[in-house]
Structure formats: C-alpha cells, structure tokens
Amino acid sequence: MIQINNICKSFEGRSVIKDIDFTFENGKTSLIIGQSGSGKTVLMKCIVGLLTPDSGAVFYDGRNLTEMKKKEKQTLRREMGMIFQSAALFDSLSVLENVMFPLDMFSNKTYRERVKRAQFCLDRVNLLDAQSKYPGEISGGMQKRVAIARAISLQPQYLFCDEPNSGLDPKTSLVIDELIHSITTEYNMTTIINTHDMNSVMGIGDSILYIYQGRKEWSGTKDEVFSATNERLNNFIFASDLLRKVKKEEEKNK
C-alpha cells in the first residue's frame, strides 16, 4: 500500500502539485488521470522519489520515503518497477540483456538462473522470440512490453507506469493494459498508472484519482466515474464524442 499525505511541489515559485492525499491499495491497479500538464508525471516522480516534494510525505507500507537516507531509498527502490513513457530501454543492450539487467545488479542467482528468469518474464509478455534483438529493432508496443518484463524481473512490490499507452494504437494499448492488470493481481502488487486514455480507465481502473491543475479533484472507482457529478471530471471524460454518445444512449435506455 502506498499512501501520500499532503504532497506539494513547485518549480521556481510555480506551484505544480497542491496538497494531494490518496491511498493506493495493494493488489489493485490505481490510475492517476488528468489533462496534459495537470501534474500527473510530477506527482508520480514525487511518489517514486525522483523528485523531492516541498512538503508532505509518501509512505510505502508505513515506511516514510521522504525521510529516508540515500541508502534506504536505494534499498526500497529494489522493490519498485517502473515503465516509462518512452520505455527507457538501454540501447546498447539486447532485449534479453535489458530484462536481465536488474537481475545482474541485485540477484545472487547463477547466470543460468538469471537467463531463465529473464526468459520467463519475456515469455510472460509474449516476446521470447525477440530476445536477441536490440531496442532499436523492435516496435514501440514491443518496447513497452520489454519494459514491463524488465520491471517485473525482480518481482517488485510496487509498479509504476507513466503513460504506458502513449503513442500506441488502441489494440496494442489494450494488450498493455491487460498485461499490467493481470500482472498486478498475479503478484499482488501496488500498481499506479498515469494516463489520459479513457479505455484504460474503463478497462482496468480499480481506483481512480483525477487531478485538475495540480489539485485532487475527484477520486473513486471505474464504476463511479461515469455517474460522477463533478463537472471538471465530466468535461475531461466526455471530451470524446464517442463516450458522450454512449452516455446519451445509456440515459435514453434508463
């Protein structure tokens, strides 16, 4: 479980995150949604410790990240996996070496066991055939799947995904969403996803946090999100014509 208490962050006097409180539950896929520039990525960077919040605290199962020393932070980070918007694979390493990298660094397993574990993770994301290829030789969707395999190679407790569907077609996005969701339940992880993809919200959003201009505007589940009365949330969700029509249809049927 990850708990954030009154997180605030500003850059050069400009406030980007203002007093956000939320609890991300274990074994659930939690989504942070909001318009571009609303502060989702900054919030996620504060949660993982890549940025230090100006005030507030982040608790990982009771352990306060903001008060940790560098060494303690590094130890905690071994329990984290992260999928970046750009996948952030290491160009000089093959797909298999990318997935093996965290194992090489922190696992005491033998070389053969490490290869076996990396191949298992690649198989889990259906990419065993691409193990000898380099990141530059595979598609964006495949890169994201390799990033997922790398993130789960050390069986992390916490998984963070920063816009995992950006730049992907709807079908591939669905595959990525399903994969993240199934891995979350399988390993009982605490997963946080930054997204503005409504398909993800409808598909895998066990709990949702909506941010508007750096503030927590609304929170709830995917079943509550469409019936919510928050005007800003509705403006965000029903910005898509398709969803607006679906809602009108539903209201007619009622």
Add this chain to the structure above:
Amino acid sequence: MVKPITTLGKYLMLMGRIFAKPERFRVYFKQYINEMTQLGIDSIGIVLLISFFIGAVICIQIKLNIESPWMPRFVVGYTTREILLLEFSSSIMCLILAGKVGSNIASEIGTMRVTQQIDALEIMGINSASYLILPKILGLMTIIPFLVIFSIFAGIIGAFCTAWFAGIMNATDLEYGLQYCFVEWYIWCSFIKSLFFAFIIASVSAYFGYTVEGGSIAVGKASTDAVVSSSILILFSDLLLTQLLMG
C-alpha cells in the same frame, strides 16, 4: 562569476557520487572493459593516423627551417623526438581525443538523460552516476598510456618515412638524432600528463552529459561544451603539469 562557481560545485558533487562503492563489481568490471574498447581501442586508428602525419610534417618543417651549415645534421631527429615526447603525444593527442571521446561521452550520457534511461537506473536503485561515469574514467585512464606509446611510435615512423621515401634527409642522421641525449623521464612525464588529461576528458564530458536538461538541442550543446571545456582544462593543466614535472 556565480555560474562557473556553481558549475564547479555541481561537478565536485557529481564526482562525490561517482566514487562510491559499486553495487555489483562484476557488472561494473564488464562495463569497464566495454569502455576501454569503446573509448580507447576504437581510437587507436585515428591516433596512429594523426601521429604518423604530424611526425612526418614536424620532421620536414624542422629540416626546412633550421637547416644550416652551423647546425649538426642530427638536430632534426633530436627536435622531432623532443616535440613528440614532450608535447604532441601527450597534450596535443589528448586535445584530439577530447574532440572524439569527449563528444562521444557527453552525447551518449546526455541522450540517456533525455530518454529517461538514467531515471530508469535510479528507479532500480542503482547509483547511475557511478555506474555510467566511473567505468568511463577508469577505462580511459587505463588505455591512454598505450595510446601515448602508439602515438610516439607512429610519429617516429612518420619521421622515418620522410627520410626513406621522400629522401629529404639521411635516415642514419635521423636515427642518431632520435637517440641523442635520450631522457627516460620524458616518457614518464608523457604518461603522467596523459593520465590527468584522461581524467579531465572523461569526467568533464560526463558531467556535461549527465546534467543535460531538455531535448536533442541540449544534448548537442552539452557535447560542444564538453569538448570546449575539456580542451581548455587540458591546456591549463598542461601548463601546470609541465612546470611541476620539468621545472
């Protein structure tokens, strides 16, 4: 005045992070070997080529400019050797490497920064500064004395070629001059200077790459800054080291 002091402070703080205990020696050692290949072995070609031609040109220039009935004939070989040993094969060769290796290091690390690969390392709990920069510094410092030796040899062969093929002077005179009053300490001076220069090239270039903020334009600027700054620092430290070692 504030900016250079801030930059120096940030550079020293980065150096503090680099010289930390590695998470896994095996992985760092593999990286160290890779860096020696990428930064050093891959530079042998350009070092040999440039040194060969510079050695030849120095020999011709000296022959043309200081030839006189009052001057012993071996002076051409002697002067060529002294120039190669004392300045060219250590300082000038390192200036050339600052262009090749420095821009390579800055753009590689800078690109890793803008594509979030460094963030990915940090999230894994790895000291990204140490993992990326320490093997580069040690790799270049290990390989640079060998590059100095190759450069001296290539320069001398270049000088000999002017005697053998162009026939501008007698090869025996050149050989005598090359061996005349040889001081072994000069070779050690070259090695010592090149070690300092290797540290400057790798650490300064890595600093500019590591602190990139923005996109491809910032990476390009970091690469240029890395080459300019490391070249200036090499020239400045050459002055100090020459005074310290030979003065």
